[in-house]
Amino acid sequence: MEKFEVTIIGAGIVGLALAARLAPKLKAELLLVEQQEGFGRETSSRNSEVVHAGIYYPENSLKARLCVSGCRRIYQLCRENDIAHQHIGKLIVATSSAEETFLDELRQRGCKNGVSGLKLLSAAESKTLEPQVKAQAALFSPDSGIVDSHNLMRLFQNQAKTAGTTIAFHTGITAIRPLHPGFRLECTGPDQDNFSFSSKIVINCAGLNAARLSRSAGILTPTIHYAKGSYFSYNGPAPLSHLVYPAPPSGGHGLGIHATIDLGGRLRFGPDLEYCETPDYTVNADRRSHFADAIRRYLPSLDENRLVPDMAGIRPRLQGPDAPFSDFIIREETPKTPGFINLLGIESPGLTAAPAIADEIAAMLDL
Numbered sequence: 111m112e113k114f115e116v117t118i119i120g121a122g123i124v125g126l127a128l129a130a131r132l133a134p135k136l137k138a139e140l141l142l143v144e145q146q147e148g149f150g151r152e153t154s155s156r157n158s159e160v161v162h163a164g165i166y167y168p169e170n171s172l173k174a175r176l177c178v179s180g181c182r183r184i185y186q187l188c189r190e191n192d193i194a195h196q197h198i199g200k201l202i203v204a205t206s207s208a209e210e211t212f213l214d215e216l217r218q219r220g221c222k223n224g225v226s227g228l229k230l231l232s233a234a235e236s237k238t239l240e241p242q243v244k245a246q247a248a249l250f251s252p253d254s255g256i257v258d259s260h261n262l263m264r265l266f267q268n269q270a271k272t273a274g275t276t277i278a279f280h281t282g283i284t285a286i287r288p289l290h291p292g293f294r295l296e297c298t299g300p301d302q303d304n305f306s307f308s309s310k311i312v313i314n315c316a317g318l319n320a321a322r323l324s325r326s327a328g329i330l331t332p333t334i335h336y337a338k339g340s341y342f343s344y345n346g347p348a349p350l351s352h353l354v355y356p357a358p359p360s361g362g363h364g365l366g367i368h369a370t371i372d373l374g375g376r377l378r379f380g381p382d383l384e385y386c387e388t389p390d391y392t393v394n395a396d397r398r399s400h401f402a403d404a405i406r407r408y409l410p411s412l413d414e415n416r417l418v419p420d421m422a423g424i425r426p427r428l429q430g431p432d433a434p435f436s437d438f439i440i441r442e443e444t445p446k447t448p449g450f451i452n453l454l455g456i457e458s459p460g461l462t463a464a465p466a467i468a469d470e471i472a473a474m475l476d477l
């Protein structure tokens with residue numbers, strides 16, 4: 111049976127960032143396995159590509175800490191490796207007095223998290239930045255931006271490969287058996303052939319599938335809910351030049367239907383939030399009026415007919431429909447299953463946090 115020192119399951123942005131981080135030390139002792147035919151085919155290619163500054167998350171949470179340091183690391187990686195990105199800046203807008211009070215709370219929370227440059231804007235100041243946006247006040251975050259996440263993932267893949275990592279696509283892990291020490295991983299290969307190999311350490315970066323794999327290793331694992339987020343694109347020249355977000359809904363349920371601009375200048379609205387039983391990426395065109403109502407609160411001039419169903423992504427969420435905020439889970443499953451590292455509930459800001467998550471795990475493994 112073939113043997114590896116460390117196996118990473120899942121070549122999304124997190125598994126790839128981690129492979130790039132561990133590869134220089136582990137070289138050919140590191141394996142990255144991915145069930146799809148290439149990298150980033152699931153949640154990592156179905157998101158807003160926003161580099162979050164780290165404003166929203168409770169102080170000292172993993173989401174806050176890893177987002178703030180991941181944000182800095184992503185911009186640095188983009189500068190050093192010529193990956194397209196823009197410090198486009200973001201406005202979070204208040205359309206009522208209650209929301210205005212909440213913006214100040216958000217500003218304070220962001221400052222405690224280490225986000226720099228946050229500034230509360232009056233209605234007039236907000237209008238100067240975004241003439242078409244209706245805001246009683248706004249919170250401006252200059253560090254929020256956008257990134258070419260596909261090329262970022264390609265960079266991580268190349269760094270891992272160059273250092274000697276084996277990357278096995280079309281290879282789905284079906285079960286993990288603890289061997290005490292180490293693990294046997296059972297899988298299905300490209301020709302539907304079944305085989306197994308062993309690994310001293312397993313790092314579960316399997317996104318939507320992470321809980322199922324964790325349970326297959328006999329680990330008591332929390333439920334991961336599927337929370338679908340759909341987008342509508344805007345057909346026509348963008349009437350906005352920044353990322354524009356409403357004040358977030360209470361209870362930490364998403365960031366509200368917001369406006370993002372991609373590196374090609376294309377405007378998209380979303381994602382909304384719908385819990386679902388199984389991953390389903392179809393966008394329901396009937397949700398157009400729901401989107402239009404939410405968008406008109408901050409962009410009254412919106413022409414609903416310009417909204418076109420675009421794409422959807424699924425968040426792997428630990429937080430159920432009526433539950434309070436939940437953080438990422440990143441832990442070694444000691445004492446029962448040492449050597450098994452679980453990453454569960456890596457929803458937003460997982461793209462931004464990926465390089466910092468990789469550092470966190472490298473420190474855990476002393477690598």
Ligand SMILES: Cc1cc2nc3c(=O)[nH]c(=O)nc-3n(C[C@H](O)[C@H](O)[C@H](O)COP(=O)(O)OP(=O)(O)OC[C@H]3O[C@@H](n4cnc5c(N)ncnc54)[C@H](O)[C@@H]3O)c2cc1C
Pocket residue numbers: 119120121122123124125126143144145146149150151152153154155156157158159160161162281282283284315316317318319320323338339340381422423424425426456457458459460461462463
């Ligand atoms: C709608 C939406 C918008 C978002 N917007 C943002 C944003 O703007 N900014 C931000 O920072 N974050 C955002 N996020 C969050 C971000 O996209 C995710 O946190 C991030 O992509 C998670 O990456 P991952 O590598 O953990 O998971 P994934 O990309 O899901 O990767 C997991 C990989 O594991 C593979 N896998 C699963 N099971 C197996 C198996 N049995 N064997 C082998 N391989 C397996 C899958 O095929 C997949 O490639 C958003 C998420 C959503 C859904």
